[in-house]
Amino acid sequence: MVETTRREVPTVRRLRREAWGFIAGSLCFIVGAVPNYAEWAGPVGVGVTFFVGSIFFTLAALIQLGLSGRHLPRRGVSRADRNDWWASAVQFAGTLFFNWSTLVALLGAIAEPTRMGVGWRPDAFGSIAFLVSSALAMAATHERGELWDTDARTWHGTWLNMVGSVLFGLSAIGAYVLPDTGTYVNLLWANLGTLLGGVCFLVAALLSRRTIPKG
16 A cells, blocks of 8 residues: 555545545434334434435535535646536535525424424435436546545445435435325335435445545
8 A cells, every 4th residue: 555645644634534524414314204214213313313414515515626626627627527516516505505594494393392393304406416426426436547646536335325315316306295185205205315425425335435545
């Protein structure tokens, strides 16, 4: 293994924080979507879990955005680095949507914890942003040899994040409330999509740590 230089140490430490942020955020979304946990924690407890998870996602996404090419996309930047930067930027925007939706759900649960249907459900805007981000990440991975860091994108991580984004998208569809009946399209989709999507993000984050030098 090539020894990490002193100049690379800060970047390595930030990569570690990025991975741990996605790991912690994924765990929160997985736990929050488990029915037994929801029964035990109640609407407010679940709301706190999802909101904290979204904050971890946002912090990790911000670090990843700062590392993507280590500069804003500009003339002369490779197509791979440009796609990598935009993938991170759109992902960061998606996490902000989840921050807002989880916060609104938490406040609603605090105000009326016994109201039918109270609690967070995946929102369309955040899910769409994650899907777009995953598509851009796949484009960057296709030319990973041109990335500022060839380990920044890997096929297993990119595909896991894409599958997770699709599952989050399905959960958002399942969580849509039909105007005529006031019921969800499919509550099972909403919960299962969130849980399995979180598992995909968790595994992708865990695998990303394999490329981080030790020490």
